[in-house]
Amino acid sequence: MLASTLLVANALAAAPKAPRSLGDLGPPQGPVVRAVLTSPPRVPPPTGRKAPAKVIVELEVVEKETPSSEGVSYTFWTFGGTVPGSFIRVRQGDTVEFHLKNHPGSKMPHNIDLHGVTGPGGGAASSFTAPGHESQFTFKALNEGIYVYHCATAPVGMHVANGMYGLILVEPPEGLSKVNHEYYVMQGDFYTTGKYREKGAQPFDMEKAIAEQPTYVLFNGTEGALTGDKAITAKTGETVRLFVGNGSPNLVSSFHVIGAIFDKVRYEGGTNVQRNVQTTLIPAGGAAAVEFKLRVLGSYVLVDHSIFRVFNKGALAILKVSGPEDKTIYSGKEVDSVYLGDRSQANLNAVTAATQAAASGTLTLQDQVAAGQALFAGTCSVCHQANGTGLPGVFPPLAQSDYLKVDPKRAIAAVLHGLSGKLTVNGKDYDSVMTPMNQPNDDEVANILTYVLNSFGNGGGRILTEEVKKVRAARPAAAAAPGH
Amino acid sequence: MTASRHAGPLLLAAGLLAAPAVAARRAADCVPVPAGTVASVLAVDADPGPVTVPAFSMRVLPVTRGEFQRFLREEPGWQREQVARTFADAGYLAGWPATAAAWPDDAAAAQPATQVSWFAAQAYCESEGARLPTWIEWEYVAAADRTRADARSDPASLARILGWYARPASTALPPVGGEANVYGVRDVHGLVWEWVDDFNALLVDADSRSGNDPDKLKFCGAGAINLRDRQNYAVLMRLALLSSLNGADSTGSLGFRCARPASLEKP
Amino acid sequence: MSSDCIRASAGRILAGLLAALAAMAAASAPTPDAAAPAAAVAKAHLPADSVYQLAQMLTDQQGRALSLASGHGHPVLVSMFYTSCQFVCPMLVEALRATEARLSAAERARVTVLMVSIDPEHDSVAVLERTARQRELDTTRWSLARTDAAGVRKLAAVLGIQYRALANGEFNHSTALILLDNEGRIAARTAQLGGADPVFVRRVKASLAALP
Numbered sequence: 001m002l003a004s005t006l007l008v009a010n011a012l013a014a015a016p017k018a019p020r021s022l023g024d025l026g027p028p029q030g031p032v033v034r035a036v037l038t039s040p041p042r043v044p045p046p047t048g049r050k051a052p053a054k055v056i057v058e059l060e061v062v063e064k065e066t067p068s069s070e071g072v073s074y075t076f077w078t079f080g081g082t083v084p085g086s087f088i089r090v091r092q093g094d095t096v097e098f099h100l101k102n103h104p105g106s107k108m109p110h111n112i113d114l115h116g117v118t119g120p121g122g123g124a125a126s127s128f129t130a131p132g133h134e135s136q137f138t139f140k141a142l143n144e145g146i147y148v149y150h151c152a153t154a155p156v157g158m159h160v161a162n163g164m165y166g167l168i169l170v171e172p173p174e175g176l177s178k179v180n181h182e183y184y185v186m187q188g189d190f191y192t193t194g195k196y197r198e199k200g201a202q203p204f205d206m207e208k209a210i211a212e213q214p215t216y217v218l219f220n221g222t223e224g225a226l227t228g229d230k231a232i233t234a235k236t237g238e239t240v241r242l243f244v245g246n247g248s249p250n251l252v253s254s255f256h257v258i259g260a261i262f263d264k265v266r267y268e269g270g271t272n273v274q275r276n277v278q279t280t281l282i283p284a285g286g287a288a289a290v291e292f293k294l295r296v297l298g299s300y301v302l303v304d305h306s307i308f309r310v311f312n313k314g315a316l317a318i319l320k321v322s323g324p325e326d327k328t329i330y331s332g333k334e335v336d337s338v339y340l341g342d343r344s345q346a347n348l349n350a351v352t353a354a355t356q357a358a359a360s361g362t363l364t365l366q367d368q369v370a371a372g373q374a375l376f377a378g379t380c381s382v383c384h385q386a387n388g389t390g391l392p393g394v395f396p397p398l399a400q401s402d403y404l405k406v407d408p409k410r411a412i413a414a415v416l417h418g419l420s421g422k423l424t425v426n427g428k429d430y431d432s433v434m435t436p437m438n439q440p441n442d443d444e445v446a447n448i449l450t451y452v453l454n455s456f457g458n459g460g461g462r463i464l465t466e467e468v469k470k471v472r473a474a475r476p477a478a479a480a481a482p483g484h
Numbered sequence: 485m486t487a488s489r490h491a492g493p494l495l496l497a498a499g500l501l502a503a504p505a506v507a508a509r510r511a512a513d514c515v516p517v518p519a520g521t522v523a524s525v526l527a528v529d530a531d532p533g534p535v536t537v538p539a540f541s542m543r544v545l546p547v548t549r550g551e552f553q554r555f556l557r558e559e560p561g562w563q564r565e566q567v568a569r570t571f572a573d574a575g576y577l578a579g580w581p582a583t584a585a586a587w588p589d590d591a592a593a594a595q596p597a598t599q600v601s602w603f604a605a606q607a608y609c610e611s612e613g614a615r616l617p618t619w620i621e622w623e624y625v626a627a628a629d630r631t632r633a634d635a636r637s638d639p640a641s642l643a644r645i646l647g648w649y650a651r652p653a654s655t656a657l658p659p660v661g662g663e664a665n666v667y668g669v670r671d672v673h674g675l676v677w678e679w680v681d682d683f684n685a686l687l688v689d690a691d692s693r694s695g696n697d698p699d700k701l702k703f704c705g706a707g708a709i710n711l712r713d714r715q716n717y718a719v720l721m722r723l724a725l726l727s728s729l730n731g732a733d734s735t736g737s738l739g740f741r742c743a744r745p746a747s748l749e750k751p
Numbered sequence: 752m753s754s755d756c757i758r759a760s761a762g763r764i765l766a767g768l769l770a771a772l773a774a775m776a777a778a779s780a781p782t783p784d785a786a787a788p789a790a791a792v793a794k795a796h797l798p799a800d801s802v803y804q805l806a807q808m809l810t811d812q813q814g815r816a817l818s819l820a821s822g823h824g825h826p827v828l829v830s831m832f833y834t835s836c837q838f839v840c841p842m843l844v845e846a847l848r849a850t851e852a853r854l855s856a857a858e859r860a861r862v863t864v865l866m867v868s869i870d871p872e873h874d875s876v877a878v879l880e881r882t883a884r885q886r887e888l889d890t891t892r893w894s895l896a897r898t899d900a901a902g903v904r905k906l907a908a909v910l911g912i913q914y915r916a917l918a919n920g921e922f923n924h925s926t927a928l929i930l931l932d933n934e935g936r937i938a939a940r941t942a943q944l945g946g947a948d949p950v951f952v953r954r955v956k957a958s959l960a961a962l963p
Contacts, residue, residue, distance in 0.1 A: 065651075075651060104575065107649065107677075107737045108721060109728035130728040131735040132575050154724050155717045158646075193643070203647045206717060207639060535918075569799035570909055602908060615901070684908055685915035685923075731908030 023142035025093030025173065028054040035096075037086035040220050041232055043182040043243060044089040046175055052093035059086060060101040061110045061129070061151075061164075068190060068216060069223040069314065071199040076163040076221065077108065077151070083221030084186035084247055085149070085166030092144040092170050097136065098123065104132035109153055111135070115285070116147035116168050124152035144172040146269040146287045148245050157249050161191055161209050163221055165247030167287055172271075179291060180238035185317060186245040187253045187282070187304060188221065189214035196313060212250040217309040219302060219317040226302070226317035234294050236323030239263075241291045242302075248284035254305040255280050255288070257319065259298065262290040279305050294321045296330045350374045351444075358443055358465065365450065365462055372451025375444050379437070380452075388456035394432060396425040399456035408461045411449050412471040415440075442468040514541040515668040516746065520633065522624040525719045526686070537624045539746040542617060545660040545670055546678060546741045547608060549580070550593030552600065555608050556583050562604055571603035573732045594659035596676045596739035602731040605679045609742035616681040617743035619726075623719065626672045628665040636716055645718035648674045673718065676739035677725050686727040797823075803935035805909050809867065809896035812879035817896055819906070820935065825861050826958040827931040831903075831912050833870035833922055834882045842944040844886055846928055849947040850955065858959050864893040867906060869914045869922055871897045910937070932958045 035057045036044045062081045068074040079085025090096055100112050109130045113122035117139045120126075126137035151164035167184060191209040192202035196216065208215065219226055226232055234240050246253045256279040265277045269287040274280075282288050294300075301310075302317040309315040354371035357363040377386065383395045390397035398404070403425045404411055413419075418436035422429065440448065446463045453461035521534040556563050564577045578599050587593040600608075602616075609615050617625075629635035636642070662671045672678075725738070797803050803820035811817045828847055832840040843866075851859055868874035879895040888895070898906070907914055914924035928951065930939040939954035 104578075104736060106735075107725075109725050128728050130725070130733055131737065133728075133733070154720050158717060158721075203643075206643070206646055566793060568793035568797075568801075568804035570801060570804040603905070606905070681904065682915065684904070684911075684913045686913070730911060731905075 023092060023144075024140060025052045028052050028095045032056060034058075035088060035090065037080060037088055038184070039080065039082045039086060040084055040184045040186065041226060043087055043169075043184050047089060047091045047171055048175070049091050049094075052091065052095065054095045054097065055090050056097045056099070057088055057090075058099040058101065059088075059112070060103060061106060062103045063106045063108070065201065067222055068192075068202070068218065069197050072192075072194075072197060073201045074190070074192065075201075075204075077106075077110065077159060078163055079112070079149075079151075079166050083163035083188070084184070084245065085164070087166065087184045087243070088149070088168040090141050090168070090170055091175075092141055092173050094141050094170075095138060096141060097138045098127070099134055099136050100127045100129050101134040102129040102131050106131040108159075110151050110159065110164065111153050112149055113152040114139075114147060114149040114168055116141055116143065116145065116149075116170050118142050121152060122149075128153065141170045144170045145271070146170075146243050146245075146266070146289050148247065148285050148287055150247065150285070157209055158204060158206065160247065160249040161189070161204060163188065163190075163247070165245070167243055167245045169243065176241070179241040181232075181234050182241045182243065183232045184243050184245075185219050185226070185232075185302065186221075186247050187217065187219055187251075187255070187315065188247040189249065189251045190216040190218060192216070209249065214251065214313060217251060217304060217313040217315040219315060223314040223316075228318075231299070231318035231320040233320050233322070236294055236297050236321060236326070239291060239293045240319070241289060243287065243289050244282060245287040246282040246284055250284060251304075251306075251309075252284055253282040255282050255290070256303055256305040257290075257292070258301040258303060259296075260292045260294070260300050260319075262292050264291040265289070294323075295326060297321050297323050297325060351447075354447055355443065365454070368447045368450040368462070369454050371444075372447035372449070373455070375440065375448050376451055379440075380448065383434075388452070392428070393430070396423060396428075396430045396432075397456075398452050399458070400426065401456075401458065402426055404453065405459060408449075408453055408463070409467065409471075411452070412445065412463060412468055415445055415449065416468070416472050417475065438472070442472065513543045513545070514744075515544055516541045517621075517625060517667050517669070520624065522620065522627055522634075524620060524623055525716055525723065526619075535620055537620055540617075540621055540743055541746060542621070542625060542667075542669055542743040543614075543741040544664070544668060546596040546676060546739045547605075548593060548660055549587055549595050549597045552597035552608060553580075553583065553587065553593070555611060559607070559611065562607060567604070569732070571732055572601040573730075573734065575599060575734045576601055576604065576732075578734075578736075591659055594661070595657045596660050596671070598657070598676055598736050598739045599734045600679075600738070600740060601734045602679050602683060602729070604734075605740040606681070608740075612742055614742035614744040616679050616740060618682050619680045619686065621743055622672075622678065622680050625665070625667060625669050626719065626722075628667060628669075628672075630663060631666055633666055636719075642716070642718060645673045649718070649721055677722060677735070677737050679738065679740040680726065683726045683729060684731070686723055798934050798936055801935035802829075802909050802931055802937065805905060807898060807902050807906055809894075809898045809902075810876060812876060812883045812890065812895045814876045817894060822863055822865065822931060823933070823935060825863065825933050825962065826938070826955060827935075828862060828864045828955070829867070829910060829929045829931055830865075830927065831867050831869050831907060831910070831914065831924065833868050833924075834874050834878055835870070835920070836922065839924075839926055839944065843926065843928065844888075846941075846944045846947065850928070850952055853947050853952045854955065854959075858956065859892075861959055861962065862892070862955065866893070866895050867903070868895070868897045869903055869907070869924060870916075871900060871903060873920070911940075930955055930958060933962055 029051045030053050033053050033055045035055050037057070037059065038044050059079055061077065061079060063075065063077045064081065065073050065075045076083050100110070102110050109128060111124045111127040111129060113124040115122060117123045119139055123137055123139065127135040129135040147168050147170065149166050149168050151159040153159050165186065165188065167186065191205045192215045193205040194200065194202045194215070205215070216223070224230065244255055262277040262280065263275060265274045265280050266272070266289040267274050267280055268283065269289065280288055280290065298321055300319040300321060302319060303310045304315040350370035351374050354363060354367045357367045384390050384398050388398035396403065403423070414434060415437050418434050420433040422431050424430070442465045445468045446465045449463040450461070452458065453463070517540055519537060519539040521536050523534045560566055560583070563583050564580070567576065576599060580599065581587060606616055627634045627636050629638070629641050657676065660671055660675065662674060664670045665672060793799050794804060803823055805819060807819040809817045809819060828850065830843055830847065832843055847864055851862070851864070854862065868879065874897050876897070879897060883890055883893070883895050910927070910929055912925055912927050914922050916922055926942045926944060928941050929937055930951065932938040938958055939951050941948040941951040943951070
């Protein structure tokens with residue numbers, strides 16, 4: 001009877017296994033692989049594997065005090081010594097043997113929950129590790145995608161707020177399409193008792209974390225992580241893929257790159273792709289992969305478009321693109337012209353027309369006269385009268401003026417720098433003060449004077465902007481200027 | 485057995501001659517803690533009310549390196565080279581000088597003794613006729629601050645405690661002797677984690693997010709302990725650390741102190 | 752301030768001296784129901800990580816003194832329980848029985864089972880004896896044992912078992928069936944209660960096969 005029991009037992013052991021679940025690509029093949037982990041913003045190279053393998057991942061938890069901003073330090077609890085933690089890259093179907101080590105200098109126990117793991121707690125239940133210990137558990141990566149991992153030791157919010165998160169990429173079996181650069185960016189919110197950029201070692205503030213009022217919102221754990229000489233780089237004509245995670249613990253990210261449009265977004269890190277996206281939503285504890293081709297050189301700013309987080313909490317990173325310019329796509333500033341807005345009433349249309357003509361180099365005498373006429377009214381006409389006759393004994397006339405006939409250009413100096421002292425115009429003496437009229441710009445002065453020379457029976461003539469500019473620059477000797 | 489019992493009284497006579505000196509050393513250390521109740525962070529389904537804590541006495545300070553060094557000389561079985569792996573793992577007494585050598589200076593000797601396993605801590609306390617405090621005794625004393633028996637609802641008090649957790653363990657430990665709480669016990673917070681007698685009674689699910697979902701087959705009785713007061717992060721973190729350890733483990737941030745019940749009749 | 756401690760000091764000194772005496776006599780004649788404090792010295796004839804390094808004296812259901820290390824020389828299946836446990840502990844017994852049933856008669860003869868109570872206050876020798884009888888346990892190889900509270904805590908720590916007393920007299924405890932090899936090292940453990948765990952059974956057989 002004992003023998004038959006044993007036979008039955010053996011038969012049961014040899015019974016066919018349960019059918020494989022979707023994504024289970026079979027047992028591991030080939031040599032055991034030691035996963036290459038990278039520190040942000042670098043991403044490990046594609047696995048290049050064609051079959052599932054056994055992969056060993058070793059990740060160490062280190063508690064360390066590092067800067068979160070200039071002069072501000074914070075005690076971060078890190079996976080692999082960085083915030084976010086090391087980037088892990090495996091292929092769908094891989095059997096991953098995960099080793100979590102907790103540095104003996106740690107005060108706290110830690111564990112890990114990988115969102116790419118199918119199993120209790122995402123691995124958290126099997127990786128609870130005391131300081132100076134190592135835990136191991138094994139899982140099969142059944143689903144492809146870009147996933148967040150984080151510590152899940154009580155109090156979980158505090159462990160996450162202290163920077164215990166990162167990304168694990170499970171490649172689809174055929175691999176991802178080729179791009180020139182892959183980068184790793186992860187947003188997080190941080191809570192300190194001190195204010196934004198208050199200097200010194202800042203402790204964690206649980207009250208602010210519960211109230212969801214962060215002090216800092218940062219890409220890759222510190223202000224300046226990805227700016228200046230630490231900016232991520234690319235060249236025009238290249239394609240960039242960003243793996244963007246949101247470690248949170250509280251906030252959702254509206255991820256946008258100023259100046260770029262995402263050609264492709266694997267939104268939520270899943271399989272479907274959206275195209276031509278300006279801003280993509282990355283949930284707390286979620287991730288996305290965005291791809292775009294760079295055509296114009298310059299600095300592209302990565303932001304969370306909840307915009308106060310950029311300017312007041314530090315959510316800013318830079319992608320610096322170098323290479324030749326292509327003005328057909330983006331020209332830079334072409335025109336800086338006057339825009340009069342609601343000042344463009346009927347009588348000032350001429351002025352607008354003249355400005356535009358001047359800008360495009362097509363200014364005619366008629367344009368200037370028309371514009372000058374509009375500007376004369378209400379400014380010069382106050383003293384010299386609308387018909388240019390002036391006021392006998394007080395303001396000299398402009399009409400048929402022999403003063404102007406002698407040297408039309410001397411009017412420029414009169415307008416810009418003023419005129420005072422004895423003066424004879426058309427046989428009459430004047431001893432009055434004309435204050436400098438330097439509010440009109442060079443174009444306007446040229447237009448006004450051109451109008452005057454061509455009106456009131458004067459002989460004609462033309463004043464150009466360049467001439468006005470020269471006179472404006474050459475201020476007369478101190479004695480002449482009457483002041484204002 | 486019988487032979488040693490006869491030898492007892494003779495040795496007792498010799499011992500009593502030395503008693504005053506030894507008594508002086510050991511008596512200076514403890515304070516009485518009156519009986520009371522504490523709303524424990526560990527809520528067990530069957531018993532939601534506050535827990536009664538009988539009166540006991542507790543050491544004012546954690547055991548120092550100097551004191552533990554003396555114990556190692558008296559009980560060489562607990563020295564690093566001699567102790568069984570069952571009672572102390574590879575990290576036991578890491579960084580300690582050889583037993584014959586003294587600590588480099590008084591400041592070092594006054595630091596709390598860390599890198600000590602539960603078995604070693606328990607043995608030290610037994611050598612003083614005491615034991616490690618129970619979790620409830622520790623929680624009861626830890627609820628107090630300088631003036632109140634229960635300061636746990638005061639956010640300032642909680643923030644102070646959390647501030648210690650925020651500092652990394654890479655800096656050297658300060659010596660014992662911090663501010664006393666209302667019972668006169670010092671360094672309950674802010675210095676080191678401390679062993680408790682029933683560290684392996686803290687049946688906390690390794691993944692604390694499962695909430696009130698006890699796995700009745702894994703933990704017989706009422707299921708895994710549900711953490712009742714999730715606001716009390718200071719205590720939660722201490723619980724998390726202790727529940728992650730085995731009796732032979734030691735860490736650089738984990739020390740201990742001793743306690744004894746008020747009535748000596750209790751074992 | 753420390754009056755409580757001074758008053759009690761004389762009694763403590765006596766207790767301390769007796770403990771020291773017990774320690775000195777530990778190797779030859781350990782006192783019952785007590786673990787000798789100085790017995791931390793690694794016993795040279797045992798592996799450094801053997802559970803038997805803990806010199807714990809127990810009392811079995813017959814009232815006989817039983818050393819923890821009495822299993823030295825053959826594999827032992829160990830667990831911790833309490834008699835008034837309604838749910839898991841009966842399943843523990845069944846799991847042990849199911850594990851044994853997978854062994855040949857010859858194999859079974861070389862394995863003993865040790866179940867230690869975590870409730871010594873209620874599980875007296877008489878209660879243990881009654882339990883053994885009611886469950887029809889083979890007491891030639893099965894022992895239901897008890898020891899003092901401090902000893903229970905130490906044994907649980909060495910075995911990696913967790914337990915906690917509740918106010919209503921029940922206990923919260925982790926479930927574990929542990930295999931000690933002939934030298935007292937923990938060779939396998941299982942928490943599977945619905946019948947025998949095949950991996951665990953294989954380890955038991957392997958331990959037996961490794962015997963001289």
